[in-house]
Amino acid sequence: MTDWEPKIIALLCNWCSYGAADLAGVSRLKQPSNIRIVRVPCSGRVNPKFILASLRKGADGVWVSGCHPGDCHYIEGNYYARRKFVLLKKFLEYVGIEPERLHFSWISSAEATKFAKVAEEVVEAVKKVGPARYLVKREVEVE
């Protein structure tokens, strides 16, 4: 188990957090390599089924990041996203998913250092709870 590294799906808003990831890269900030980025047009585009599908396919954690409230490229997409995420996170915790697997953040495209810091936090949190146990679809083994 010592050499286990988590796989984390990051759903990043094109207009901010994705830019922050880019800036963090070109600024050569140190950040963990466990993050697999999916670029989405807005955090409001993120459907709860994306998050469940990630877990189902074996992601150990999911991280959704968008623009700060008030800064949405589409004016209000992240406000709707916030209500969705709050309910979804509480709901998944209620059915027994560890809270450490789901992360949400607001990161603007200038906040490369915040991006690197949050990435670190997300990976640490997921490492603490270990490999995903729940909601992972195990393929039927065929001999």
Added chain:
Amino acid sequence: MYEYTEKIREIATRLLQDKMVDGVIGFRKGTIPMVNNPVLIKHSEQVSQLYWDSWCGVNLANYLPKFQGKVAVVAKGCDSRSIVVLMMENQISRDQLYIIGVPCKGMLDRRKIWDAVGDRGRDVTDVQERDGVLVVAGRGFSLELERDKYLQDNCAICTHRNPVLYDELVGEMVPEQQVDRYEDIRAIESLPSEKRWEYFQRLVESCIRCYACRNACPFCYCPQCFVDESKPQWVGKTIDPTDTMTFHLLRAFHLAGRCTDCGSCERACPMGIKVRMFTKKLEKDVKELYGYEAGVQLGERPPLDTYRPDDPQEFIK
């Protein structure tokens, strides 16, 4: 209860004779005890089919989004709330509807009656009801039961027994119950996460993915349901525990801030799964976070279709 039947027939006759509506959606007596069927009455000579007793649990709002023309519908408290939600979601317009409101004292659960009768539960041939006492009879037995103990789970904790929106009432308003709706949800919430996971795994273990809960729900009207999508396929179609759980989670999540707890899903479930344990948690959160109760106020926007700049976000970094 039986006087409601008379009144419903009287209203239906008047509406159909005056050509105020094209049809009346109500209940007729079922061919087996403890199950009444929904029925669409189009002519005034058919109104004698209309019936009302404690086995009219089906949510008739389910038939409205598909209806063309003007229609009268018999609605209990929960049904009327469903109608309000459907109107907010532009599935039906108010001027198409004539709502016959039924103040409701709760519908009964046939599974509980079967349990009470025991081995011979399936032999029940007749259930009569007077003054809060049920007389359950079958071949070679007769049993008296206290009505209030056999209510559907959702009716026992109902806080909106009277219709919130109606054109006409069939009887006097009934007193509303003062109950704690979320006792069982809090009990689950207080368990450690592994126990909660185990609880829900056991809960949906027997699910056969028949989608009866979806079909019975007045709000599951999407032209294509997420479970039928194949490219991309978000949810597996098998009865693998992960697929089943994903289905139940997404189904419930789609009802966040919309579910009026009419209990249709649970009543329809052939395996008797308590699927309301999912939807009720979301109902509780929506109420606590956004102070919203589905289908009570016509003017408000649904909670996931609106926002406040200062909405709670304590765990967002």
